[in-house]
Amino acid sequence: xxxxxxxxxxxxxxxxxxxxxxxxLLHSGQRWLDAGNARAAVQSFRRLVDAVPxxxxxxxxxxALLQDDRPEEAAASLRRAEALAEAPNPALALxxxxxxxxxxxxxxxxxxxxxxxxxxPRAAPILIQLGYAHYTRLDGISARAVLRRAREVAxxxxxxxxxxxxxxxxxxxxxxASEAFGKAVILDPRNFEAxxxxxxxxxxxxxxxxxxxxxxxALAEAPGLPAxxxxxxxxxxxxxxxxxxxxxxxxxxxxxxxxxxxxxxxxAALSLLGRTEEAAAVRRRFAxxxxxxxxxxxxxxxTRSKARPR
Amino acid sequence: xxxxxxxxxxxxxxxxxxxxxxxxxxxxxxxxSGLRFINMYGGVRSKDFILETTGSGAAFFDYDGDADLDLFxxxxxxxxxxxxxxxxxxxxxxxxxxxxxxxxxxxxxESYGWGQGAFVVDHENDGDLDLxxxxxxxxxxxxxxxxxxxxxxxxxxxxxxxxxGTGAAFGDLDRDGVSxxxxxxxxxxxxxxxxxxxxxxxxxxxxxxxxCGPNGLTPAPALLYRxxxxxxxxxxxxxxxxxxxxxxxxxxxGDLDDDGDLDVYVANDQTPNxxxxxxxxxxxxxFTDVGLSAGVAYNEDGRAQAxxxxxxxxxxxxxLLDIVVTNFSQxxxxxxxxxxxxxxxxxxxxxxxxxxxxxxxxxxxxxxDLDRDGWLDLVVLNGHVYPEVEGGxxxxxxxxxxxxxxxxxxxxxxxxxxxxxxxPRVYRGAxxxxxxxxxxxxxxxxxxxxxxxLFRNDxxxxxxxxxxxxxxxxxxxxxxxxxxxxxxxxxxxVREARAAGSYxxxxxxxxxxxxxxxxxxxxxxxxxxxxxxxxxxAAPGRYLLVVEPPGCGxx
Numbered sequence: 001x002x003x004x005x006x007x008x009x010x011x012x013x014x015x016x017x018x019x020x021x022x023x024x025l026l027h028s029g030q031r032w033l034d035a036g037n038a039r040a041a042v043q044s045f046r047r048l049v050d051a052v053p054x055x056x057x058x059x060x061x062x063x064a065l066l067q068d069d070r071p072e073e074a075a076a077s078l079r080r081a082e083a084l085a086e087a088p089n090p091a092l093a094l095x096x097x098x099x100x101x102x103x104x105x106x107x108x109x110x111x112x113x114x115x116x117x118x119x120x121p122r123a124a125p126i127l128i129q130l131g132y133a134h135y136t137r138l139d140g141i142s143a144r145a146v147l148r149r150a151r152e153v154a155x156x157x158x159x160x161x162x163x164x165x166x167x168x169x170x171x172x173x174x175x176x177a178s179e180a181f182g183k184a185v186i187l188d189p190r191n192f193e194a195x196x197x198x199x200x201x202x203x204x205x206x207x208x209x210x211x212x213x214x215x216x217x218a219l220a221e222a223p224g225l226p227a228x229x230x231x232x233x234x235x236x237x238x239x240x241x242x243x244x245x246x247x248x249x250x251x252x253x254x255x256x257x258x259x260x261x262x263x264x265x266x267x268a269a270l271s272l273l274g275r276t277e278e279a280a281a282v283r284r285r286f287a288x289x290x291x292x293x294x295x296x297x298x299x300x301x302x303t304r305s306k307a308r309p310r
Numbered sequence: 311x312x313x314x315x316x317x318x319x320x321x322x323x324x325x326x327x328x329x330x331x332x333x334x335x336x337x338x339x340x341x342x343s344g345l346r347f348i349n350m351y352g353g354v355r356s357k358d359f360i361l362e363t364t365g366s367g368a369a370f371f372d373y374d375g376d377a378d379l380d381l382f383x384x385x386x387x388x389x390x391x392x393x394x395x396x397x398x399x400x401x402x403x404x405x406x407x408x409x410x411x412x413x414x415x416x417x418x419x420e421s422y423g424w425g426q427g428a429f430v431v432d433h434e435n436d437g438d439l440d441l442x443x444x445x446x447x448x449x450x451x452x453x454x455x456x457x458x459x460x461x462x463x464x465x466x467x468x469x470x471x472x473x474x475g476t477g478a479a480f481g482d483l484d485r486d487g488v489s490x491x492x493x494x495x496x497x498x499x500x501x502x503x504x505x506x507x508x509x510x511x512x513x514x515x516x517x518x519x520x521x522c523g524p525n526g527l528t529p530a531p532a533l534l535y536r537x538x539x540x541x542x543x544x545x546x547x548x549x550x551x552x553x554x555x556x557x558x559x560x561x562x563x564g565d566l567d568d569d570g571d572l573d574v575y576v577a578n579d580q581t582p583n584x585x586x587x588x589x590x591x592x593x594x595x596x597f598t599d600v601g602l603s604a605g606v607a608y609n610e611d612g613r614a615q616a617x618x619x620x621x622x623x624x625x626x627x628x629x630l631l632d633i634v635v636t637n638f639s640q641x642x643x644x645x646x647x648x649x650x651x652x653x654x655x656x657x658x659x660x661x662x663x664x665x666x667x668x669x670x671x672x673x674x675x676x677x678x679d680l681d682r683d684g685w686l687d688l689v690v691l692n693g694h695v696y697p698e699v700e701g702g703x704x705x706x707x708x709x710x711x712x713x714x715x716x717x718x719x720x721x722x723x724x725x726x727x728x729x730x731x732x733x734p735r736v737y738r739g740a741x742x743x744x745x746x747x748x749x750x751x752x753x754x755x756x757x758x759x760x761x762x763x764l765f766r767n768d769x770x771x772x773x774x775x776x777x778x779x780x781x782x783x784x785x786x787x788x789x790x791x792x793x794x795x796x797x798x799x800x801x802x803x804v805r806e807a808r809a810a811g812s813y814x815x816x817x818x819x820x821x822x823x824x825x826x827x828x829x830x831x832x833x834x835x836x837x838x839x840x841x842x843x844x845x846x847x848a849a850p851g852r853y854l855l856v857v858e859p860p861g862c863g864x865x
Binding site: 104107110137138139140141142170171172173174203204205206234237238260261263264265267268271272274279280283286287290 | 511516582603610613614640642657660703704
């Protein structure tokens with residue numbers, strides 16, 4: 001309540017509010033974005049689009065919509081910006097690619113980002129986003145190639161090795177993955193996601209002590225991080241200490257009660273300890289979480305004809 | 311000083327043992343053996359429907375009772391093809407000396423259609439092995455007349471279900487001496503009702519329009535049949551098996567909780583795998599799906615994988631059956647290690663099979679002791695589902711090589727050069743058998759739209775071996791489900807007599823033990839499904855016929 005009131009006051013105080021001065025609307029929207037109020041920024045940029053429906057206005061509106069977690073609308077606005085643009089623009093390509101990716105349109109995102117990377121081959125953010133887009137569509141080979149290029153272009157960018165690590169891991173190349181994650185945490189020791197990914201990869205490589213260290217580093221940055229606690233729990237389970245594993249999985253669930261991996265492994269650990277009723281209860285929670293994510297598909301006709309040889 | 315010397319000696323001995331490991335070696339001999347057969351299965355360069363992707367399997371079985379293993383190969387079809395343009399299933403008689411001769415017509419086994427798997431049973435306990443062929447369309451059941459010919463009796467015995475049957479397994483689930491049956495079905499599929507490549511989001515693969523499914527299509531329920539003493543099968547409903555729909559592909563029977571009866575494990579594509587615990591008693595069939603509670607429904611992340619092929623085996627020689635399931639590429643093949651109490655852990659990475667499997671899409675698989683050292687090795691056959699990926703857009707092409715893993719004897723495997731299996735093919739089924747009776751396990755691989763590959767095991771080893779051919783009396787005559795425990799010596803090995811498993815395949819039902827450097831007679835304890843327990847003394851180097859003692863087991 002206080003926040004929205006403050007937002008309203010700020011909006012009223014913004015230069016140009018109530019007027020159609022495009023520059024004022026632009027600055028107003030940018031200030032909202034800087035202040036982290038994407039919704040207010042959207043309002044400003046909508047007025048800007050009404051006033052001056054050019055590529056720049058649609059671009060800003062798209063960025064604000066993206067920040068307001070409305071990727072489909074953002075993609076539509078950024079598409080219009082792209083159509084109206086006189087020349088390729090790396091920021092526009094990156095924003096549109098991101099909006100499409102977040103809308104679940106990975107194929108379209110790849111096309112946009114590939115075009116962007118072609119025009120701006122040294123734009124590391126575009127390459128990284130393109131690599132990530134390939135990764136999300138399970139194309140590890142393309143992801144690896146693009147992210148290696150990103151790493152060459154921007155050797156100090158910590159995102160490139162992180163996503164490269166994900167691509168390598170998806171290809172089952174665990175040693176290169178661990179090297180990439182290791183590089184990512186050197187470049188950005190506060191990247192707890194990279195620490196967790198490093199821990200998981202080291203665990204899969206049969207290096208439990210190093211894995212444990214990585215998970216602990218992640219927890220130092222993000223106390224209670226469920227993924228790190230689950231990783232530690234898995235190590236305990238594999239090393240035959242189900243009691244310790246239970247504690248770790250329960251800690252993960254304290255932070256995220258619906259964490260599927262934690263639920264699944266907690267049930268296993270409880271079963272191993274003979275705590276079958278508790279295990280059954282956890283399994284029910286897991287089944288509910290799994291069912292919420294499972295969609296075997298829509299119904300199709302049960303008849304058949306043509307495919308069978310006559 | 312003495313301790314140091316002893317340790318050095320032990321290390322040297324270990325090093326010597328390691329260096330003495332023979333190279334696991336296969337030679338491809340299909341054509342030289344007389345196996346002239348071409349599989350036809352859907353489009354070659356593109357596939358419009360999921361029906362065109364599953365491929366066909368094979369069965370090793372002694373159809374003519376001459377004590378060697380013959381081979382039945384299943385064939386498929388192509389969209390819009392009728393029988394005149396399709397290719398038939400085929401039976402090849404083992405002529406001895408590693409040679410086969412086709413006898414399809416005389417045996418009465420000519421058949422066309424979308425054949426899937428082939429599964430063997432001595433249903434009437436008359437000593438003649440019968441054959442079930444699962445299909446898209448009515449399943450076929452060939453009753454062996456005992457004179458080298460068969461009659462199709464699917465409708466007569468109640469097995470002509472019209473769904474898309476894939477994996478199946480015969481076994482005496484209620485321990486009444488007559489084999490029962492589980493058939494898994496894949497997709498409730500109809501061409502006219504299925505979107506075409508690219509028409510829906512689930513009909514794209516890395517931007518390429520490809521056939522749709524299985525996600526987005528309707529899964530199909532499994533079927534449970536009770537074998538009747540009059541030669542028919544009766545559908546059993548109201549059980550956990552068949553209660554829910556899954557994209558079923560692989561099924562295998564084994565005593566996974568070591569309580570003396572056969573449990574049912576099903577590998578499902580894109581849906582959780584099932585472990586149906588068998589608690590059947592006097593009140594009839596009683597199955598409960600304990601896959602989730604046992605830890606074998608999902609991988610370690612609690613994620614359903616894309617199960618295709620499956621096998622059971624005690625790879626760590628701890629007396630408990632472990633499970634291997636093959637999965638899609640950019641995922642890993644899963645080993646569920648039994649840890650006692652009916653629980654399993656996904657130990658695929660620790661076992662060393664996960665990382666090498668990522669580039670490959672796995673199908674047929676089997677735990678087999680390929681080098682006869684007493685430890686089960688592992689074979690996985692691969693091949694993509696989308697011909698459209700040919701040309702480098704994936705980590706491996708449509709045709710893929712096989713994987714061979716040698717058991718390191720410490721709970722893990724090393725991937726070893728697969729010799730002849732390194733040739734990329736679009737593999738599907740894998741049937742294992744010592745078809746040339748030379749004391750090692752060979753492999754028949756079915757290949758989509760191509761000739762099969764027969765991989766003769768030419769591993770150069772002096773390690774001893776022994777095999778057992780089982781004949782039940784109170785238990786089913788084919789012996790399936792009997793558990794053998796090799797006792798004495800440094801290793802205790804547990805093996806079960808099993809034919810169905812892998813992917814769409816039936817393998818040598820004889821129980822094979824690699825004996826390493828063990829020589830001289832040794833003891834084997836046999837536990838029949840009837841409950842009969844039998845101690846026998848055996849000698850290496852041959853297949854021994856073991857008959858269930860009369861009057862043993864049960865009441």
